[in-house]
Amino acid sequence: MKLYDSRLAPNPRRVRWFLAEKGIEDLDIVQVDLMTGAHKTPEYLAEVGVPNVPALILDDGTALTESLAICRYLESIYPEPNLFGRGVQEIAVIEMWTRRAELMAAMPLMQAVRHAHPALAVLETQVPEVAANNRQMAERSLGLFEARLGQSEWIGADRVTIADGVLYCSVEFSRMVRFAIPEDKPNLTRWLAAMRARGSAKAGT
Ligand SMILES: N[C@@H](CCC(=O)N[C@@H](CS)C(=O)NCC(=O)O)C(=O)O
Incomplete structure (x- = not known):
């Protein structure tokens, strides 16, 4: 899995916060420079679909481009500690x-x-x-x-x-x-x- 991230932006920070709480360290994290428009290049749009970060690219190429959807997906793969609730x-x-x-x-x-x-x-x-x-x-x-x-x-x-x-x-x-x-x-x-x-x-x- 590959995570497109941008250090200064708030929505990618949610995902980084989540990764840190979970102790997840095995993602391939790629920085995207929003200030130079790296999220608007044809290559980025072809892979991700929208000019936004964060984006989690799954192994089959599916792009998850909502920070909370990314967190939910990761919760199901790394269930502990639980951050979305039980019951x-x-x-x-x-x-x-x-x-x-x-x-x-x-x-x-x-x-x-x-x-x-x-x-x-x-x-x-x-x-x-x-x-x-x-x-x-x-x-x-x-x-x-x-x-x-x-x-x-x-x-x-x-x-x-x-x-x-x-x-x-x-x-x-x-x-x-x-x-x-x-x-x-x-x-x-x-x-x-x-x-x-x-x-x-x-x-x-
Ligand atoms: N709903 C999306 C929002 C994503 C979003 O707005 N990301 C901002 C950075 S925090 C972005 O990519 N902005 C690029 C732009 O405004 O051109 C999520 O939570 O993932």
Whole structure:
């Protein structure tokens, strides 16, 4: 299997975080330079199908081009430690929080960075209002995760799961525009410190 990765981008970071949590080290990892358009070459598009990273190319040539689909696939091959849940209820709860982390935090934070950071102007026609609106959406969403983390040590279950990884990678990426967990969110602050203390935190840098 071959993984197309890009060190600075947030969605590939999810997969790197996941690999680190699992201790998976036997993938062939190829770096793709988004800034020079390496993901838009005819060769890349012919193999991967879309101008995006991450992409996991399976041994039969199938391209998985969604970070969470890649993680799910790898979970079935490397089941331990479990990051997607066991049993119908736990799987559903983790899925719920993963979707919330993706739609309510990761997506707006990515847009906030993409439309504001000067280095990303090469990838996007930047609109300051889009950045500001998405930043506000993400800020509002933090209340939901703060409340959850007041009841549970981790986002998705009683242990680290993919839901934590999705939220964590987006919060770290948003540092590019100086987004930070506000001081009035002690549970998120505690959780972020715990995530940063894990070995998988190094997989982002
Ligand atoms: N839904 C996809 C999103 C992939 C995505 O948007 N990747 C970004 C990097 S984080 C990308 O390849 N951007 C290239 C571009 O904007 O030209 C996933 O989670 O894998």
